[in-house]
Amino acid sequence: MKMRKKFTGLLTAGLTLALVMSGCSSGTKDGGTSSSAGTETPKTENTGSSPVEITFWNMFGGGEGDFVDQIIKGYNDSQKEVTVKQLRLESNEYYAKLSTALSSSKGPDVAVAHVDRISPFVKAKQIVPVDELASKVGFDLNQITESNMKSVTYDSKPYAVPLDTHFHMFYYNKDILKKADLLNEDGTPKLGEMTPEGFEKTLADIHAKVPDVQALAVNTPYFQEPFLNLYYEAGGDILNPDMTKAAINNDKALNVLNFYMDLYKNKYSDLNDKTPWDTFHNGKAAFWFGGVWEAGLLLGDQSLNIGAMPLPPIFGSQTHWASSHTLVIPSYVSPEKQEAAVKFMKYFSEVGGKTWGQAGHVPANSNVTASEEYKSLPYRSEFIEAQKTVKFAPPTDKYTTIITTISESLQNIIFGNETPKDGLANMEKQINEVLDN
């Protein structure tokens, strides 16, 4: 009897073990089939009978995503050789996933990447140069605006196809400016003298005449953006020219910080506003340094009575912050699929660019920006003007770390945990540590 009981016990345990083991083995079996499927697909491509299917990763949500959907659908309907399947990832974890995919050689055949993010991929040879591929499918890269092309060039080879340039515009609320007596006949703002003091005076005027709104809504939650815009205007740089040391601890940065601190102190801007973009959209602020991607929302609705112009040269020059969406092809992608991917890039740039321009970003393809179709969109001449003076991030593979360090330090400064002077010194020290590694 006792023997039997023991036997049952062992049997149960054994059974459980078997179940667990089979769970594991089925897992490996799955892995096996998927990898064999991976090697099989190119074979079917070679026959040429069915279209090549490529996977396209991106992080566009909301309004931008709808435009991308349109472009992909347009491409898939326009030809029979290539089918694009997209995988939309959450923007917050996009780069964690993309870099994992690139280093484990499993993932997309073509992917979106910001220009300031491609440097580590180039350094690790995880993405391929696109010039030869482009000439193979008759995609003339000379159509792409020169500054964009330069931003993706490493060792005189382009490693990505730039889709657009995006940056900030100076949006203004005409109703508020009218109340403050600062609107010209043609609907542009009277901005006075282009110095920090002069601009502050304009803001003071608005504050005095329309006290219940913010004169300038400052993007406090992402303060690095308004900071970099004016710091670049002042002629500043994040790093020294050979990108070995921080170049941020200087009077230019200090002046920009003091300027913003002044705005907060004088209540021209509200430090406690956690959603300044909504504040401006709801007509509670006169000025706003907003992204071009907000154009659809802010300029599309006539009743808002909002205008846009390039950022005013408050600190001297017109230079301002910019980034750019690009398309990259991972190195692990088979030659057939690489060719298919570059065909899709060609379409996205030449035809899709027109759709993409509606989203607000300035298309990188100069044929698109020269087209009547694009120019007929509201304020696009201003956008093209502003695009001429953009400054991209320094092409270092440490940029993500550096910009995160800067944005965290800036938060500490504007909320008074550190003086601007100490904050900048601290920032410099941290960036140098990052670069030394």
Next chain:
Amino acid sequence: METKLREGKGSVALRKSEPLRIRTELKAIIYLIPFLVPFAVFYLWPVLRGAWMSLHVWGIQGMEKYVAVANYKKIFANSDFYLYLWHSLYFVLLCAPTVIILGLVLALIINQNIWMRTLIRSVFFLPYVLSVSVISFIWLRLFDAKNGPVNAFLHLIGLPGDINWLTDHRFVWWAITIATDWWTVGFVMVLFLAGLQEIPTDQYEAAKIDGANAWKRFLHITLPGLSKVMKIQIFYQIISSLKLFGQVQIMTGGGPGDTTNTMIRYIYVTGFKKDMFGLASAQSMIFCFIMLLIAVIQFKMTDRKDG
């Protein structure tokens, strides 16, 4: 002679039982496998791998170089580490006592035979089933300085001016504490309710006959009766408060400045925002060690009381 005999017997029994014990142990392990396998794969292995990573410079491309304990040295030399560690401990001091006292008070109220008892109990327990992101977004709206209901209510009862709950150094920790208390107090309350039901009612009756008032009955019967539950609660609340992340990430982003940046958010930013995975692993190992230390101290202290 007698003792010798007994000794002999004992040793014989011991020798005999040896193979049997191994077999029982083995059997136990087989039964434990369904737990041990996932535990090893999803917990032990990542921890060991984290320890391994913490000895390297580990970037977005994977391992870059072996640096021994340089990551640890760097952490201890950085004043931010001590500040954020203090923030995590500070939150324990704020949150653990408040949530336990509130939970106990609620449990005592609901344990009475009051009207709509079940409804009230559900109302207080309901937030606990929500995820941290949901409660954080709810309180983000509630604490909105301009259009938030909390400030609207304060205006109604005659408080002048707006309180910038989430961007003012003086209030931000309280805002986080209020949100967290609201979220977890239901769970604390339910555990205390279970504890209260275990206390025999005749003790209260006897105390009443002896003339003890409500306060004395609470102090000498209820509290000692709840001591076991209380220990678990304190232990659990300290650990969960130390792990504060979701609320600050969503409600304040660690701000204003870095006022509400906690250890966990520090690790998150180092690893997932700055792509310094080696350094982040080292930070995690240190914080894990600190939490274990706190747990051990607590176990020792409560053990002594029991003895």
